[in-house]
Amino acid sequence: MIVGYVSDEHYLALADVSIEFMKDEKLVGHTKSFMSGAVESDLPAGNYRMTFGKPGYGSKHVEITLPVKEPIKFRLLSDKLIGYMWPKWSVSGEKSTIRINSAASCRVELFRYGxxxxxxxxxxxxxxxxxxxxxxxLPDDDISQTGVQFSRVGFPNPLMIWRLTAPEESGLYYIHLENEAGEFWSMPWVVAPKKPKAKIAVLAATNNWNAYNNFGGRSNxxxxxxxxxxxxxNSRQDLARYLGTATSQMYPNDSYPPISFERPEYGNVIAKDEKVTDPMxxxxxxxxAPGMWRLLGWLEREGYEYDVYSDAQLRDGTLDLDAYKVLLTEMHPEYWYREEYERVRDWVFERDGRFMYLGGNGIDCEVEYVDDSTVRYLTDHTDAGTDMGVWLEGKERKFDNRFHKTYESPAKLVGVIFTHVGEGTAAPYECRNSDHWIFNGTGLKNGDKFGEKSLHERVPGGASGHETDKRTPNTGEGFISLAMGCNPGEDSGAEMVYKDFPGKGGQVFSTGSITYISCLLVDEAVSRITKNVLNKFLQ
Structure with missing residues (x-):
């Protein structure tokens, strides 16, 4: 009988794990896991304590009852230095816990990244x-849903858990971990101000960070x-994504299990010696977060003060938009709560809010709040613009994107929506409206290219790239086209647009490109255009 399967934190099968079965304090059986991670036993029905051990991994005990109703997902954690702050976002003066896994004594240092x-x-x-x-x-089963729950087992004394008070100054903070074994790890911590201190608010795309985090063997x-x-x-042989059998992101939205924020984030690790001007x-x-850091570094270089908030803090009202002149996104704000969208939309449409959408493939999918540690991504894109059938087979496009499918098209707010055309390419923009004030001081004329220098190494080539947005029939009137990306293919580049909303409405500037922010620190024209917009919006 297969009792279960042993896997690591990535849900990779672990072979040769030594396993003992104890009953009434006596050893009654032992075995090792197979290459598939399978654990077999022919022990009679009853309650047992299983003990798991493998060099390079943390050992643990598990209480089970045989026979099992279905194979158990036994999880072992490697000895690697990893960690996360919990919660991952705080308000100045609040406390967050430092949660780490380390086989050696570990030094902890706090940094503010600007x-x-x-x-x-x-x-x-x-x-x-x-x-x-x-x-x-690790808890057994699906830790992408439950979270890794560090510092819960064997921490009976509150003094065993180190709590850190959020600094007074808002910003993107990083905790550096270095242990005596020579390992290094860094983890982000978003700190919002107790009271607004700047005129600019920057929104950290924490929902996006979580959607792309596959710790535990699962992501969006x-x-x-x-x-x-x-x-x-073997991923290429086992995962539907690589077998051509995946219907990923096309299941009914109520079929997607929630995903926990309480997991370490490999994608957000920044090297100890990395500088803000280094390529990514x-x-x-x-x-x-490493991409967002480039935006914050540019703001400081140009002398702008700012406050930083998470998606959750915009959703729950911690971020009071009426206290700010301008809201900026980072480079890939793909996943939004409906509540945060409504707050931004109403602020722009009705209360003179100024919104700078500096990313690409943004507000593409609605996020459903489950609890303070868990969300559900309403990710079914059937019949939406990101449906491969719409793009490759000429299938009717009924919705601009997933957010449109569950609520409304964000094109009415930001003017542009992601399409697959041009995906994975990058190029400069071409100026198409040189008389507009946005181009003041750049010297650009219609037909001139700008945004050629970039820190983006995954998709190098320019400020219009990686994933790009274009206008749709739902964009509506009033959006002015400023520039278009020169990406290969027809209508494949990002469309840069601006709108001054009528009446009590505010203003919106959209770049429609993931790679735009990666050019801010190294491309003079991109920097000047962004300064022109910020200075105008701050008036």
């Missing part, structure tokens, strides 16, 4: 009296409909 990494000093060294006592245990891009019964042995390598960095 134009430079500003150290706030060493916070502590995390260690304990017991051997390997900073090694955590792999196993989005839930973990399969057996762990992965890897697959995810340029669309997550």
């Amino acid at each position: 134009l430079k990494k500003e150290s706030h000093g060493v916070v502590t060294w995390l260690d304990e009296h017991g051997p390997r006592a900073m090694i955590q245990m 891009y792999i196993n989005d409909e839930g973990l399969p019964a057996r762990p992965t042995i 390598g890897g697959r995810l960095a340029s669309t997550l």
Whole structure:
């Protein structure tokens, strides 16, 4: 009988895990897991304590009852240094806990990330009296839903959990971890102000960070409909994404299990010596917190003060939009709560709000709040613009995007919507409205190219790229076209637009490109255009 399958934090099968079965304090059986991670036993019915051990992984005990109704997903955590702040966003003066997994004594230092990494000093060294006592245990089953729950098992004394008070100054903070084994890890912490102190609010796309986080073996891009019964042995042979059998993001929205924020984020790790002007390598960095850091660095270089908030803090009203002149997004704000969209839309339409949408493929999918640690992504894109059948097979496009399918088209707010045309390419923009005030001081004329220099290494080539947005029939009147990306293919580039809403309405500037922010620190024209907009919106 198969009792279960053993896997690691990535839901990769673990072979040769040593397993003991204890009953009434006596050893009654032992085995090892197979290559598939399978654990077999022919023990009679009853209650047992199983003990798991494998070099390089944390050992643990599990209480089970045989026979099992279905195979158990046993999870072991590797000895790697990892961690996260919990909660991942706070208001100045609130406390957050430092949760880490480390096989060695670990040094903790706090930094604020702006134009430079500003150290706030060493916070502590995390260690304990017991051997390997900073090694955590994963819950069994689907930890993408439950969260990893660090610092819950074996932490009976509150003094064993290190709490950090959010600094007074708002910003993107990072905690640096370095242990005596020579490992390094960094993890973001969004700190909002207790009271607004600037005229500019920057929105961290924390929903997006979570959607792309596959810690636990699941994200909104792999196993989005839930973990399969057996762990992965070879991704290219086992995962539907690579077998051509996936109907990913086309299931009914009520079929998607929730995804927890309470997980370490590999995509948000920033190297110890990395500078804000360094190119962004890897697959995810340029669309997550490391990309946002480039925006904050540019704001500080140009002398702008700002406050930072998470998606959740806009949803729950912690971010009071009426206290600010301008709201800025980072480069890939794909996943939004309906409540945060409504707050921004109404602020712009009715109360002179000024919104700078500086990303691409934004407000594409609605996020449903489950609780303070968990959300559900309403990710069914059937018949929407991102449906591959619409793009490749000429299927009727009934909705601009997933957000349109569940609520309304964001084109009425930002003017442009992502399409697959041009995806994975990058190029400069071409100026198409040089008389507009947005181009003041740039020297650009119609037909001139700008946005050629970029820090984006995954999709290098220019400010219009990676994923790009264009106008749709739902855009409505009043949006002025300023520039168009020169990406290969017809109508494949990002369309830069501006609108001054009538009456008590405000203003919107949209770049429609993920790679735009990656050019701010290195491309003079992109920097000047963005300054022109900010200065106008701050008036």
